[in-house]
Amino acid sequence: MSKSQKRFSIVLSLIMTVTFVLSACGDSREASESGGAGNDTVQLIWYTIGTPQKDVNKVMETVSQYTKEKINATVTMKMVDWGDYAQKMQVNVASGEPMDIIFTSAGGFDYVQNARKGAFLELDELLPQYGQDLIKTINPAFLSGSKVDGHNYGIPANKELPQQEVWRFNKTLLDKYKLDTSGVRTLDSLEPLLKTIKENEPGVTPFAMDKNYVPYVPYDYVIQNLPMAVKLDTTDFKIVNILETPEMNEALTTMNKYYKAGYISSEAATTGSTNDLTTSGNWFLDRAQTQPLADNQWSASYGYPVVSTPASDAIITNTSVQGSIMAISANSEYPEKAMEFLNLLNTDPVLRNMVDSGIEGTHYKKVNDTHMENLPESKNYDMPSYSLGNNMLLYLNSNDPDNKWEEFKTFNAEGVDSPILSFNFDTSKVSAELTAVQNVKEQYWAALMTGTIDPATNLEQVIEKFNQAGLEKVMAEAQSQLDAWRAENK
Template identity: 45%
Template sequence: MKKRLLLFFAFVLTIGTILSACTSKESSTSDKGGKGGQPYEIKWYTIGTPQKDTDKVFAEVNKYLKKKINATVKMTQIDWGDWDQKSQVIINSGESFDITFTNGTKYVQNAQKGAFLALDDLLNNEGKDLKNVIDPALLEGNKIDGKIYGIPTNKEAARQTVYTFNKRLVDKYHFDITKVKTLEDLEPMLKVIKENEPSITPIATFKAYLPYDYIFNNEMPFGFPIEGDRDHVINFFESDLTMQTYKTMHSYYKAGYLKEDAATSKDSWPMDVENWFVRMGDSAPYADLLWTRSAKYEVVSAPAEEPTTFNDSVSGSIQAISATSKNPKKAMKFLNLLNTDPYLRNLVDKGIEGVHYEKNSDGTIKDLPARVDQYNLPTYSLGNFFVLYLYGDDPKDKWDKFKEFNESAKPAPTLGFHFNSDPVRAEIAAITNISKEFYPALATGSVDPEVYLPKYNKKLKEAGIDKVLTEIQKQFDEWKSKQK
């Protein structure tokens, strides 16, 4: 009898455990609100300097969301310089939250280790409106092992690196920036600025551009050439092109065109401080208008490369749903609205009409002082560009030009390929530390590349770079063989 009773109690406990697990799983995927039918609070972490009027704006956001999907949103911004570290601590801690901004290799790595949910089923249901408007190239380029782990911002899918100039100085000295095709073409202009504008730093510190498709980023020595042999990964720090580029940067450094502490400076060179002549960055159609509006003085750009669709351009801004989310369906419903509902998208991005911006008679908008000073979020990090209101000075064909830009771009060699670094984790860690030691000084011209590049490459060899190159090539060849 005792044995029968023990078996019975064991059976009851087992059934209870199974039912508890099922209930837990159901609650994690259900679309109910909070307790007692109250609105579910979506916890959203995103990048950018925290703003004074965030609570005011999201009070309006939440009024709308309660009616639409019985939810509210608690948005927490983490400042630019703290983002990488703090966002990763949140993910690693196992904290329960719903949505996070992510991009690039962090997106890939966190998806591969299970920190983000695969969203294919949610996209086909709660996110079907979103799926219908987003550029298919963006979704395809963000697949990892055939699944989508994040919602990319529907914007430019391609990348075009440009030299951006202070237009006042371009006009003052009658520079023809259309002739700028290479880094060396900047020299005559830099010389004039150095000699005549003592309050201006000729080059707002940037890392020299190199035409490679990087596996990790431009600091790590793994890339596929954009031109020429696009099927084989190389250590591009061994190339003649890299040596020549860094020699040019070093000559600029010695001439005083960059700050003496260029390699170590934490100065982010904000555009709203007019203390620079030329800088380098990624552009999109009519970007100069956006940058001019933000800086409050005119800038003008010249391309350093043709538009190209890279993994980091399609994954430059993503919203992922955390594996710890208690209500992924509700999170997806919010992302669906954020990317398809013009009212919500503009409210989150521009703030409150009449407070942060006002509408012109033709439907375009104009920023009010509170938009600039109290609620200025990074547009690219929030969602679909194509439902944003145009400013009065925006070209009417702005979004059409974005689509043309995407269609004109050529794919990078590794578009859609995501390297799994697990087999060479130790080597990658060692190479990362070596690159942090050498790359900033070389790329800013702060040291002589004829002395330091050989030292850099010797240390890379000792750290096992050849093993990593072999593993990248192996995985790339396997991936390439499966492409249609």
């Protein structure tokens, strides 16, 4: 062999070696500890909302052992904190970040708008092919109510159907000062209780909230947390600027009074989560969305007693129907396997409870066949149950009655429909104005809603800023679509 032939042979060998190494590493998501050619086990990447938990990778290793046996797939969960979720997911979608399953909702990484933008895969064919068991399990109202322009783009969590707000209380402090909550309903009615805590508990935040807090008023928002809404008892179906209503004006005035009194944290408008407060117990009251026997769940999760009292009626809205959805990313490498996983998650109690509560014997223990209780290590894996699939497969807390899920069904059946339930505003004709409106919201909304700024001197300016950004044009387009929707749906 000539010297030139030898050099060519060596170069060829190097190229083949590099090519082999690159091809071996190229599809890193063809997962499995055994590896090797012909192994079709895939790694699913799941993005979900919530404060990142210390033990999430540990739990997902156990989850993956189970799912590999069942559907030949492993799971990597990536948690993004509450206040950062929407922005992070927008970046991920725009950049083509590898994702298979994405948490979405009406209020967290907007389900309808992102479905229309192409972020999620349409599931009309995948659902009957790989989700047959799921279809039989979930309340049909969730699947029908979460359709966008006639198509399914996600799997809603089977949970409470109506949305009902409650005032939650740290019962330890209620009992300590013998405070009565029987007369509590409106925002104003909280004042005597908040005053007592402020005067006697300097290390406690009387009224806990984060930057996403919005005072409750009896309206349904056309787009969650933008100032366009329809009154729940409407007869004319008129969309109004919520900031111009007497109910919101009164609520914002009260919030500012509470802020000035020191009942609300000075950092509320920039706080992404109240998780530190609930972990420490250094809070007295907040507002939350409830479900049957929610007090038991909160108490078990926090490790101290929590009680609640209604702050609103139970209303079925787009926000509640679309309050927790798992979509398949439009750029998923494994959409069929992702649907298989969602089918399993929503029908298999072993998997559903593992994802929710962690590893049996480490994070929780079974009390009997249907009940469980948390172990001390549960503090390292405290997950938001509502965001993780079919809640009605979950083990009951030790103090839950055996008929808990029957109570859910009753609660769902008794909910009252919002007048604009199933109306989904198509924003495509006003996308530029809506972007400008969102920018105004980012600048002023949290400070206004948490009472940080005084509505008496700021509200008119904020309303004018929204109108300058194009809110009135957006509202006019929404009204036109709502009128057409009413005519079509009688």
